[in-house]
Amino acid sequence: MAEVMRAVRQDVAGGPEVLKVVEVERPEPGPTEVLVRVRAAGVNPTDWKHRAGGGFLGEPPFVLGWDVSGVVEKAGLGVTIHRPGDEVFGMLRYPFGAGSHAEYVVAPARTFVFKPPEIDHVQAAALPLAGLTAWQALVDTAQVKHGQRVLIHAAAGGVGHLAVQIAKHMGAHVIGTASAAKHEFLRGLGADEAIDYREVDFAEVVKDVDIVVDTIGGDYGPRSLRTLRPGGVLVSLVLSRLDAIDAGAAGVRAETLLVEPDFHAMTWLAALAEAGSLRAEIDSVFPLEDAAKAHERGETGRVTGKIVLTVGGTA
Template sequence: MTNTATMRAIQQDTHGSPEVLNEVELPRPVPGMSEILVAVRAAGVNPTDWGNRAQVRTINRLPLVLGWDVSGVVEAVGVGVTVFKPGDEVFGMLPYPHGVGSHAEYVTAPARVFAHKPAGIDHVQAGALPLAALTAYQALVDTADVQPGQRVFIHAAAGGVGHLAVQIAKSRGAYVIGTASAAKHDFLRSLGVDEAIDYHTVDIAEAVTDVDVVLDPLSFDAAGRARSLAVLRPGGTLVTLLPVPVDPAELADIAERGIRFEALLVEADGAGMQAIADLAETGALRAHIEATFPLAEAAKAHALGETGRTTGKIVLTVEETRQAQVAVDALGAVFAGGDATIVDSVVRPDYIQHNPLAPDGRDLQRGGLADRGSEC
């Protein structure tokens, strides 16, 4: 059966500055077994996006469509999917790091990574949450198991992960200390931070003591970890992001001090997304939106993010009317004497396509990225 349905996507064929991002037409994906096809309404832009684009992080092969955050509407479901149906509003994080591709009009992913979007928030808000909120939730809840009254120290508390981590910690009754430049302290207080510290002017090791949990999304070396370890009480927990090699002698010293050290790589998790949905529904968790850009202006979103001066999240939006017009145009082609298989690709998308996002360029008998099991 011929695949004639297409979609817009932001693709890069090489690594480099934001200008390597180009709007292209690609075959519209189709869900495989246990997958859903989502018409994207909004997709967050995260540091891992511009890091991969610039090859600071080399996770996926070219050509590449970036994006792990997604909020949208279920367009079709694969065999075995019963939790969702066409028309459902969903949000989730694609399996990290290889299940990439939400900076497009459509994306497929395993149904297990999604939750129903809370009715009380819009797609921009929902599209901003998944990767950053899951990271914060898995760090503070799944890993550190923050308890009421504990002292939680959050580096970069005004950032994408940080400002959501503050809210999650407060929802669990913690006393929260957060770092940010002085200009962002009012923002931190609005989130519920109990102590705001300007990392430019304050020696953290002298100003902060007896902390139960530190979330440090910034430190990837021994010196950075030492700054966090200095504020922890014996028996405390340090959670960093992205596993990196650590000298055995340093690990031995950390253990001798009675401190638990965990390096977290966020995992796609539908149960975690449901927990985030519950927090968002009650108003306990809300992403601060620094800026939104239409999909075609993804390069501008990357450029803004790379300044390092943003607060909260940047989000790409997809125009719903354009997606609807694609379907209308395809059906119109049928009535004008076009290939009748176009109807199948719009109404019953079960065609075979070449998937340009597959890491090895294989022809897949579906349009989405494989569920590659555990994320690494």
């Protein structure tokens, strides 16, 4: 008889109330895969957007969640880098590998890297999706260099506050947009300048930027083009009104990024976390059973840092 596990599943699209804890069949690892017992799982804006409908996953039923921190339970045939008992963390394949809001997940072994002992499972679960997004935007796509000027929108948010730290680690001059109440937090992360988007138009006061990371969309992309110097790069993390023709006419490059699993980048994130150079701000922590409350918190739009679910007690 197949073993079962608890998972937060939804059978229809809708508000947070559609999330229910149910028993489902526990997966088994195939060749090159590992079964991980989840200790904590991050909650990201993409979770509540998919829950509400219109995301990449199509129609429910499905289990959401891409961030994982936990313990290897079983290793499939051919796995050489992880053993049962290893503490690991990583991001499930985005978007179609969702399912971390559950007691167990199965994924390719190289989805995961060793969790540094210096951080707990809550910290580790907050890093993968947002951290990889920031890394792939700044390092892989924009190829940030020492001394460059980087503008990060929603710099106190999940991706934004990690992007600030990564950009500073790479030696950039960092400018972040956020409400005035979050400026001290940004400076504590190392931001060189903080712009109150409620009081001023960032496009009027920020100039000669090499890289923009846009986590907001809407008109932020077109407005950000005005801040870039010739040859600059705008990386959009959301669908926006930005047109590549507009970017080309402005003499800059525009890219839209969807995050991907990346063993090499996860190894770098783990090393930065171990060294104390990268740390997720934890906005709030909820048990798996309160996933709906976690979504409600996220949708307030007042989150600083990350929301995390714990699974099976203290992480």
